[in-house]
Amino acid sequence: MMQEPIPLVQDIVLVGGGHAHALVLRMWAMDPLPGVRLTVINPDPAAPYTGMLPGLIAGHYRADEIMIDLVRLARFAGARIILDRAVEIDRAGGRVILRDRGALRYDILSLDVGIGSDLPEVPGFAAHAAAAKPLGDYARRWAAFVAAAPARPRMVLIGAGVGGVELALASSHRLRAAGRVPEIVLVERGAEALPRIGARARAVLVERLAAAGVTLRCGVEVTAVAADHVTLSDGAVVASDFTLSVAGARPQGWLAETGLALEAGFLRVDRHLQTSDPAIFAAGDCAHLSHAPRPKAGVFAVRAAPVLLHNLKAAAAGLPLQPFQPQRDYLKLVSLGGRAAVADKFGLQTGGAWLWRLKDRIDRRFMARFDAYPAMARAVPEPAALGLAEAMGDKPMCGACGAKVGAGVLGAALRGLPPPARADVLSGPGDDAAVLRQGDGVQVITTDHLRAVTADAALMARIAAVHALGDVWAMGAAPQAALAQITLPRLGAALQADMLAEIMAAAGAVFRAAGADVVGGHTTVGAELTIGFTITGLAARPVTKAGARPGDALILTKALGSGTVLAGEMALARLPGAILGVAVAAAHASMVQAQDGAAAILAPVAHAMTDVTGFGLAGHLLEMLEASGCAARVALAALPLLPGAEALAAAGVESTLAPANRAAVAGRMSVPGGPRGALMFDPQTAGPLLAAVPEAEAGAVLAALGAAGVPAVRIGAVVAGAPYLHVV
Known part of the structure; x- marks a missing residue:
């Protein structure tokens, strides 16, 4: 069982x-x-x-x-x-x-x-100084300062404890390595520097400060910070191009x-x-x-x-x-700027390059705990039915649009549907949404749901809402009403109520902002979180996939690569030289970005429009070309990509749906190899709008999109010929 x-x-x-x-x-x-x-x-x-x-x-x-x-x-x-x-x-x-x-x-x-180590009570500190803790802002400002530092950069560091001394020596080393001659002043309000370290280690560190050209000022405090100097409690004014507080713990x-x-x-x-x-x-x-x-x-x-x-x-x-x-007590390993360190414990001191190597080894061993994680087993039961191993695959199934049924399987199923029998049903399957006659205009209706890609139910609800709305916006329609379909994982009563409330509040905010009402839905309990919506919209003239003309410019409104980034997270992939979590956060931010503003600018002028979702840019563009009876040329270098997507693709990371997407367009396109080419088949969740607009209006449309904060780019053009996609 x-x-x-x-x-x-x-x-x-x-x-x-x-x-x-x-x-x-x-x-x-x-x-x-x-x-x-x-x-x-x-x-x-x-x-x-x-x-x-x-x-x-x-x-x-x-x-x-x-x-x-x-x-x-x-x-x-x-x-x-x-x-x-x-x-x-x-x-x-x-x-x-x-x-x-x-x-x-x-x-x-x-x-x-x-x-924190900031000094909010010091006038001018917030505007003109950095704090060593928290680290993020300090690291960014320091990198910018080193890149643009003058020949004789002047620095003031506040706090001459172990941290302040280490950072003063590190700053001097970095600036000197960059060919600069720094003037650094280390300010300590106490009577002496390094009050919590042994006397012998203190003597070595004070000597190193002097050798590095760091001036130590004890018994004074910083009373004000300006853009190019600090004022001390004894009235002295010290020039400073970069002021940093390491003054203890706040x-x-x-x-x-x-x-x-x-x-x-x-x-x-x-x-x-x-x-x-x-x-x-x-x-x-x-x-x-x-x-x-x-x-x-x-x-x-x-x-x-x-x-x-x-x-x-x-x-x-x-x-x-x-x-x-x-x-x-604990072993204090204090770095000396270069690849050397001093050790202090129970008042005993030693030092040298070997201690830097020891410190480096200890630190890297700690960080290694968060680098390589044990692989999760995906064992096939024994005995098992023939074909089970192939069906399971060698990696976890992706969520969101990466969990869609492939285009080939879906197309075969839809081909069995009869054409619409009602006169007021103006289109059947094949476009982004069905079109129904509604008075002098039309009503569109669509449905979509997503298998969760994040355990944050509120974030997932926002992604699912924007994703489902994409079909309505792609038709040039104004969202009208939405029904929710939610499958919750098994939860206790309190957690169940909490998760459902989170989902409805987050999704409701997205739909309200889009001008639609959530009017009900259906909820059940299942194996995992799944969120979907059925949405109606109203339009005077729907914009379909058909209608693209040779000469039209192809405009894309968001960056690509969400499927690859999410697959990388599921696989616990490393992102060389970068942080995968930062790329995932950027992908989430892109996915929750609504496309109503972009649709409002594109719909009045677009000859054809669709949204790029599960079948990738190649699949959805080919759907447009086949509906329009045209071909297209796309510049691979012009494709906007999410941070980390290209590096992950280069490492072989891809969504579980990507192979099916590639197979579905075989013979109908040419594309160079490499990671950018691979991202043509990447399934997108809450992806961009893709519009074919008249060449004469492309410049004005791109300018309007840019003014509205939409990061749209031109990726190619529609050309004459049988439906085929040329990627160069």
Whole structure:
């Protein structure tokens, strides 16, 4: 008997993508707790490993080498990831409030939100300075500064702890390697630099600062920051082209509004890592270990992760919690800018190039945990029916439009349908939507549904709504009404109500913005989340696939590659020199981008129009050419592509539907090989509109689309001849 999916009945929500939570996700993947939906919330798709930050600033690492890809990690862990920022906790209602999407329920909450090093109280800081934490903005601004730095760049770093000293030395090394002669001032309000390190290590580091041309100013504070200088508390004015704060740890301000017990703004946790609310845990720099206070250091977050994981599971299962006891001291490996380091523990110091190699080895070993993930087995049962292995394939089936039935199979089924018998049914299958007579105009009707590609039900609902609306917009119609068809996975009553509410709220917002009403639908429970909509629209004159004429310009309104990017995420693929999660987030952003503005500009002038979805650009363009009796020429170099799509295609990643798309157009097109050619067959979800517009109006149409914020491009032209697609 087939085993039914285990219902999800509790929500564990991880707020923040810090080191402790990253390790919890990694370990959860290997041993999840049945019945729990795990969610991670973070503003960005990747989180930095701070131990490698000085190496990044010094130029020893690329940015992608020090980032933990949270999207890829969440996929491996089977967790839902939501790219948003927490701003409040409604403890009475069991909800965490997010900046952009509102409330999210939890049964158990864990916070690992890090700290900041900005100085909002200093006049001019926000406008003219950078903070080392959080890392993202600092890394981007630093890269831009290095690229455009003058011959004698001037810098001021605020805070002469270990982090400040490391970054001062790293900055000097990077700028000197770029042929610059930097003037760096390191400001410390305390009486001496490096107050939490042994005397011998401090002496070595102070000596290295002097050798690197870094001036150390102790016993003063920065009182104001301007575009080209800072003012100190003793009245001195120090020139600065780049001002950076590494001044200790500042807790996130919103934590003070939670009602949880705090210590100097940080969350007080007990030996079980529980806050004053037993349903809320905390780890990492945002937490204060009330039973064993320690300085803010990533080593404690890493060591706390196994205990945090155990206690989250135990709290969900009603089992005893474990205590966390941090070590008294830890090995401090302080980089010296170049490939050398100083070590300090229990006041003992040593140093040299071998320590850099040790530090590099430790850091890379940590990051390797988030690089290669164990492959999920796809074993064929033994014995099994002949043909089962071929049907299963060698990779998971894609979702969204990648899960469509191939064009050949679908076409064979549709050919068996009789032509419309009613006089008011003006078209049968074959176009983007059926056309019905409606008064002096027409009504169009279409339906579409998608197998989920993300565990974020609200995001999936937005994608599905935009995708279904694409057929209406492609016909030049105004959306009128929508019916929802939703299959929910097995959930407990509370999670079921929550997911359904999320879906309807997110989809309803998309349809309202498009001018349509959601008027009902049907909901059922099945093996996995599937969301679909049946939509009607009204038009005075429908724009069909037929009507393209030789000489027309072909205009595409969105970038291609969503099928390949989503397949890459499902396969946990690496993206060389980049971060897959960033590419996935860009694909999601493209998919939820409505096409109503583009349709309003194109429909009045287009001779023919369609939307590019499951059969890829090649398949949908050939449908237009066959309906119009023309050929087309497309410039491969002109195709707009989503970030990461070409690199993934070059690595052999493709959607499970791509081979069927390629086979369906065989003999009807010529296309160069290589990754760009492969992306002609990539199934798109909520993809672009493709329009054939008169050549004389193409320039004005592209200008209007650009002014409306639509990233449209001309990809080729319709030419005379039998239906055939020439790709050059």
